Amino acid sequence: MDQNENNETDQTTIPPCCLKARAYSPDAELEANVHATVVSGWFSEHQSSSDKVGKRMYFNNPMWPGEAHSLEVEKILFKERSKYQEVLVFESATYGKVLVLDGILQLTERDEFAYQEMIAHLPLCSIKSPKNVLVVGGGDGGVLREVARHTSVELIDICEIDQMVIDVSKKFFPELAVGFEDPRVHLHVQDALEFIKNVPKGKYDAVIVDSSDPVGPAQELVERPFFEMIASALRPGGVLCNMAESMWLHTHLINDMISACRDVFKGSVRYAWASVPTYPSGVIGFILCSTEGPPVDFRVPVNPIESLEGAIKNQSEPRFYNSQIHRAAFALPSFVRKQVSCL
């Protein structure tokens, strides 16, 4: 195998993820980029077209080099570029409908519940009677659907930057977008940093950051100034739950995030994880933080979902999360304990 093939600068041999880093705009290139993620009836994160001799495929994403998860595509339902990103929806052969942003798989109908339930209930079941909740990102509505199970909650603000994600979810993912129908939900389509810096101090009991990977526009959502704004928007003893990548692939990034959180949040800081088959390495992690005030032990669900009367919402009950899973999510493999020094 000729390794020099990788060094070609011809655009057809560059993974789409790398093209994104350049300033480019022609429609033709965008079209090629969207197409590139679906080749020969299969979607991969990221798979470009074949190279000039038609033999070598590229799946390389800088976040998980050397591997790819692929889903068989039945039909492409939507592909368009919003002001912020490329939005792709397809019907897969065995995972239901799939949402992809900038070539990265965001959710599938078959396993989305694991992620949505964990990112919502890990923080909300760790404190008693949460009332005011902010969701950052989460434009598909899935996190809202889960937050709405908590009858103590009176206000659910959601700040999503991309209207197209919301529209696409309402059209193709009604089981997620149902979250927007709850009367407690207030939608703010705007940049999260702009939104949160104007929030009155101590307004929220819980903030849930359901962002995309920290490359490109979401980069500033894993940095210290953003965490400081969140800490200020939380009441004393309020909690943050932040999507925090894979313990198998991104321990450096997790280390950096936890280190920044430890500086900013004066209560507890914990890492938890869950199994989500269609995310890279099959897991996704969460960083949970609390502000100074009444102490929070995230490992103990003091507000157990099994006791919530509203937990069974629209005839559907949680499919992944339960109090046993809550406790188990904080058990970390030995290599994680070792590599993430500040845990």
Add this chain to the structure above:
Amino acid sequence: MDQNENNETDQTTIPPCCLKARAYSPDAELEANVHATVVSGWFSEHQSSSDKVGKRMYFNNPMWPGEAHSLEVEKILFKERSKYQEVLVFESATYGKVLVLDGILQLTERDEFAYQEMIAHLPLCSIKSPKNVLVVGGGDGGVLREVARHTSVELIDICEIDQMVIDVSKKFFPELAVGFEDPRVHLHVQDALEFIKNVPKGKYDAVIVDSSDPVGPAQELVERPFFEMIASALRPGGVLCNMAESMWLHTHLINDMISACRDVFKGSVRYAWASVPTYPSGVIGFILCSTEGPPVDFRVPVNPIESLEGAIKNQSEPRFYNSQIHRAAFALPSFVRKQVSCL
């Protein structure tokens, strides 16, 4: 996309996994089969060559249709057909060396420890002072390496059917094959059913079944007669740990296995799982059973690895397993509790 493409009977369009079901022997076909798993520098479970019009790729494995995990291949190190199966070893770009049997990924150097540690320590840390242990399968030696951490163990029998797996492991995976060097290990290269039916009743404290997927020759290792022989080979209150697929993909199979185990084993029967990125859906499960006798609560590691003096073996300590992970492994998502009726 023309669904009829899938119905072609031409061999080039049939995934290699389906070809295996036929009686075939020509070397040319075997060669095509091995090649088919590595296309354009990537390994997939199972990817055949392109179809006649050169556009459609197949990754379909009947155990996980519609999806595939792929690893970038640096170099193929070994490929040969043993008496029982095709054995492939390659150097991957980011997961170290990889062992593949009959097109199914068995282990990678990067994440093998999670599986080996869990399948060995879940049973051995659930009982006090295990002395006699049988490993079925596990010809790579990884499970032996983990069993050998237990200083109470006096005898480790291993029954592996395929000498080529052992030889290949000794050549390419020294960190796993080191398990064979322990003087307590006694190797039996033979069919597991033949071996176990001649074992004196009540000989073992623990049996660990590290088999391949239950399609083809390993099929009988998940059926009732095999479980009956194991139960007979175990002492009262002895334990079995059996590889038991993915809770995301194979709940029917898990149901069947647990149901058979409940009939045969009169002690406890439990399901546990672990995160292993390179296995389908990113998880692997284990069924743990105990025979009638002193009761075993698998969820409680009464023989904690942290207290074992010999646990740090050859300067290496467990990288995944610890007592917290042991307890957490038995926490099941709500959909698993619901779908696996006999849990």
